Amino acid sequence: MKSSLIRPALALALAASLAACGGSDKAEFTVAGSVNGLVYDDLVLTNAGVPLKVAPPATAGASVRFAFPDKLEYGDTYDVRVLTHPKHQFCEPGVPVDGLYANNADTAGRLVTIDIAIACRINEYTVGGTITGLTGAGLVLANGSTGGTYTAATPATPPATTPITYALPTVKFGTTYGVTVSKQPAGQVCTVVNPTGTMGDAEVTNVNVTCVPA
Amino acid sequence: MKSSYLRASAALACAVVLTACGGDDGQLLLGGTITGVTKPGMVLTNNGGSDYEIPVPSNGTGATSFFFPNLISSDDKYDVQVKSKPTNVDQCTLIQNTGRAGFDVNTIRITCTFKTQALTGTVSNLKNELVLVNGSDRVTVPAGATTFAMARVAQDAPYGVSILANPAGQSCTIANGVGTVGAADVNNVTVTCAP
Numbered sequence: 001m002k003s004s005l006i007r008p009a010l011a012l013a014l015a016a017s018l019a020a021c022g023g024s025d026k027a028e029f030t031v032a033g034s035v036n037g038l039v040y041d042d043l044v045l046t047n048a049g050v051p052l053k054v055a056p057p058a059t060a061g062a063s064v065r066f067a068f069p070d071k072l073e074y075g076d077t078y079d080v081r082v083l084t085h086p087k088h089q090f091c092e093p094g095v096p097v098d099g100l101y102a103n104n105a106d107t108a109g110r111l112v113t114i115d116i117a118i119a120c121r122i123n124e125y126t127v128g129g130t131i132t133g134l135t136g137a138g139l140v141l142a143n144g145s146t147g148g149t150y151t152a153a154t155p156a157t158p159p160a161t162t163p164i165t166y167a168l169p170t171v172k173f174g175t176t177y178g179v180t181v182s183k184q185p186a187g188q189v190c191t192v193v194n195p196t197g198t199m200g201d202a203e204v205t206n207v208n209v210t211c212v213p214a
Numbered sequence: 215m216k217s218s219y220l221r222a223s224a225a226l227a228c229a230v231v232l233t234a235c236g237g238d239d240g241q242l243l244l245g246g247t248i249t250g251v252t253k254p255g256m257v258l259t260n261n262g263g264s265d266y267e268i269p270v271p272s273n274g275t276g277a278t279s280f281f282f283p284n285l286i287s288s289d290d291k292y293d294v295q296v297k298s299k300p301t302n303v304d305q306c307t308l309i310q311n312t313g314r315a316g317f318d319v320n321t322i323r324i325t326c327t328f329k330t331q332a333l334t335g336t337v338s339n340l341k342n343e344l345v346l347v348n349g350s351d352r353v354t355v356p357a358g359a360t361t362f363a364m365a366r367v368a369q370d371a372p373y374g375v376s377i378l379a380n381p382a383g384q385s386c387t388i389a390n391g392v393g394t395v396g397a398a399d400v401n402n403v404t405v406t407c408a409p
Contacts, residue, residue, distance in 0.1 A: 142274070142372035144349015145333075145395070149274030149372060169273055171350065178347040180374025180392045196347050196378045 029108040031078045032067035033116030036094065043091060044084040045118065051083055066118075074109035080116050088173040088201060094119030125199060127177045128167030129207040135159045136185030141192075141209065143168045143177050152185070166209075171199045179207045189214045240287030243318040244294070245280045246310070250326025252276040253370055255300035258324075260284070261293050274372075279320070290315045294322055302369035304329045328368030331395050335375070335403025336361050342381035344407070348373050355405075357381070362405070367395045375403050384408060 031047050035054055043054045047068050057064045072078060081104065082091045093104035096117040104116050127143060131152060139152040148169035171177045178196040190211040197204065244260060248268060256268040264284045271278040286292060294311040306326040313319070333348065337359055344355040351365040367373050375391040386407040393400065 140372070142349075142374050142392075144347065144351060145367040145371040145373045146351075147349035151272070151274075169275055175350045176347040176352045176378055178349050178374055178376040178378065180372075180376055182372040182374060182392060182394070196376050198378075 027074050027109065028071040029074070029076070029114055030067050030071055031080060031108075031114050031116070032065065033080070033104075033114070033118060034063045034065050035091065035118040035120060036063045037120040037122075038064055038086060038089070038091070039120070039122060040087040040089055042084060043082070043086040043089075043120070045080055046083040047078050047080045056086070072108040072114075076108045077106070078108060078114065079105040080118075082118065086120065088123050089120045090123055091118055091120040093117065122172045122174070123201065124170035124172045125201075125203040126167040126170050127179060127199075127204045127207055128165065129194070129205055129209065130163035130165055131190075131209040131211065132163045133211040134164060134185060134188070134190070134209075135211070136188040138183055139181070139185040139188075139190060139209075139211070140183035141166070141168065141179055142182035143171070143179050147171060147177060149182060163208075167203075171204075173199050173201065175199050177204070177207075181209070184214070185211060187214055188212060240285040240290060240315075242286050242288060242290075242315050243320065244282045244284075244286050244292055244315065244322075245320050246322025246324065247277065247279045248324040248326070249277040250303055250306065250324075250328060251278060251300070252328075252368075253300045253302060255298060256303070256326070257297040258282070259295050259297045260286070261291070262295075265297060276326075281320070286315050286319075288315060292319065294324075296324065296326075299326065302328050328371070329397075330366035330368055331397070332399040332401070333364040333367045333373055333375070333395070333403070334361065334399070334401045335390075335405060337386075337405040337407065339384075339407045340381060340386075340405075341384055341407070343379075344377070344381045344386060344405070345379035346375055346405070347378045348375050352378065367400070369395055369397060371395055373400065377405075381407060 038056045045052045052068055054064055054066050085091055093102035094117045095102055134155050137154040141150040150166050150168050176198050179192050181190045188211045190209050193208050194206045251268050251270055258266050264282055266282050268280050291314050296306045304327045306324055309323040310321045340359055342357050346353050348364045353364055355362045372394050375388055377386055380386055384407045386405050389404040390402045
């Protein structure tokens, strides 16, 4: 008889503790994270169709924290994506510090906190144009000291009559470029039109080079 | 007696095979990215050997990815160091250059800085603000200035000083604006403005 009393008591205690688990202290998760490299306006993130605008940091170079207003419950999924890129930039889910993979989509509760990394970079475009009249070997164009060089292939004999299209390495939006003839081709002098400018939102294709006999 | 000879030779054969597996011919890549290679002479080593000279990237940026031609094996320790530097490199910083291979390794980051030289010149007859560029380096020269200084330039790098914006009401020309920086400062860039 003794054991028959103990069993119901145990069952009651178990039920009570289960009820406590299901009470009002339900775990809630905020979908939050940080954006690195944000410089310009108009970044909009989205989680399951809910948009969230993220403004650039007050201090240049700092990262920006964001948090979606709606809380998630344990087991809810989230999927944060870039809805609108900022002006002049491209943003995408990045790999967090000490992480291996992007962490923008997962199930709430698998990790203690949700801390998504979004990485932004400034768009960059090539600088180039055409080269006309090149007959000599050895033409090298340069964009300053750090913008890279373009070495023209030795022209065929007889030289092609159509202009050569060239492109120097990419330049970030808002950065200046200045193309000069670093080495003149054998027996010729080349000049550059539209050599300088500030990079906008498209490839530069009007830095044209004309070569004539020296 | 016969069987014991067999066993011994079988054991020997096993040992030979195992040694072969542990040799240099692994199956994993070892590499990463490096910056600052604009001329020959950048030699990397792994564990003090496997010397590998980084080919100079053709686009002049000095940045490239690299892999040692010698493959390494799973679980091999690696320790990549810079054995020798091109003459224009000041110093190199290595990140994630040591470890133990599990998969292909492409996480080594080597950043090399160049020895630099000053790039300066003179201006004459400048009546309004002039903007000069050397590629991404932008310098505003105020009215009345007689000298200007661009950012320092790496040794062996090309330079090309050109005009981004002429002064109001004037047109300027540049002499000695193009060249390649040697081991000395460049101070002969001459800007002349008219009228």
